[in-house]
Amino acid sequence: MSMKHICGVLAAGAVLILAQPALADVKAGVDAWQQGDYVKAVAIWQPLAQSGDPDAQFNMGQAYKLGRGVKTDPSAAIDWYGKAARQGHARAEDNLGLLMFQQGDRAGALPYLQRAAERGEPRAQYIVGTALFNGDLTAKNWVRAYALMTRASESGLAQATASLRQMDKYIPQDQRNQAVAMARSIGQQNSSLAADEPRRPAPVMREAPAPVRSAQLPPSASSAPRTAEPAPRPAPAKTAAAKPPEARPTASKPALPKPASGGWRVQIGAFSAEARARTLWTQLSAKVGGLSGYQPYIMTSGGVTRLQAGPLASSADATRLCSAIKAAGAECMPKKM
Structure with missing residues (x-):
């Protein structure tokens, strides 16, 4: 699975969530945006963003990313997202990592993407899962890679489902069992984080998620079968549940038929x-x-x-x-x- 195949994460159609807190001036910008008056929205948000309002900074990042009310400028979007993220704005940090990755700064994006994946952002889970599978920019960990890809797949990201099918060819069954348990634990953590996050008003608009191109999953060193490349022993993770014991038939139970060809x-x-x-x-x-x-x-x-x-x-x-x-x-x- 090559990280070169995961470009375009935030192409046109990415999720758009504008922050609209109780502050009247920021909400006035959101109202203008919703009505299609992007220039007015930016004119309202810009002085607030410059004075340090994190929601206005996040919204400015959205405007520069999409080129609405201003000329498209990924560098300016990254700058505004970064300012909001440094004030603890989680959605700004999610978008910061994804846009940095799209712009080619994969190493710089990874810490943001890892935190976004922990919060449950499916595109970040897909990218980090790919990196962990390959050992690209981070240590190889097939259990956590499969767990994150499972969470991304369960969120409806079709590319993650396709990647899981390819991962099945290389990751041993016992590690996949551990990964499924870890995915459940990650889901519980995501729910807990969402409950603890400061409540913000509902987003004014959403666009369809951007397609993430499917990753090629053969091991980077070789295309040989799984036995040619032993799976690494992942470091113990606090979120990983114990491996369920394999059920064994006893003498009192009928033996299962052996796999065979047939109709x-x-x-x-x-x-x-x-x-x-x-x-x-x-x-x-x-x-x-x-x-x-x-x-x-x-x-x-x-x-x-x-x-x-x-x-x-x-x-x-x-x-x-x-x-x-x-x-x-x-x-x-x-x-x-």
């Missing part, structure tokens, strides 16, 4: 988002002994994603596998292909 599969569920199907597969692989030996099939049609596993040689084999999956708490149905 049968089992359908484990249908979901509105592919990320949920992938998460369930990872969880069940840790609970159902032998399940990870089968091929997962994740198919999306008509807005519904179906998770299947196989192939199996017979209806009896599919039924036995379904019994083990149901015992782990999931739905399952044999399917003739």
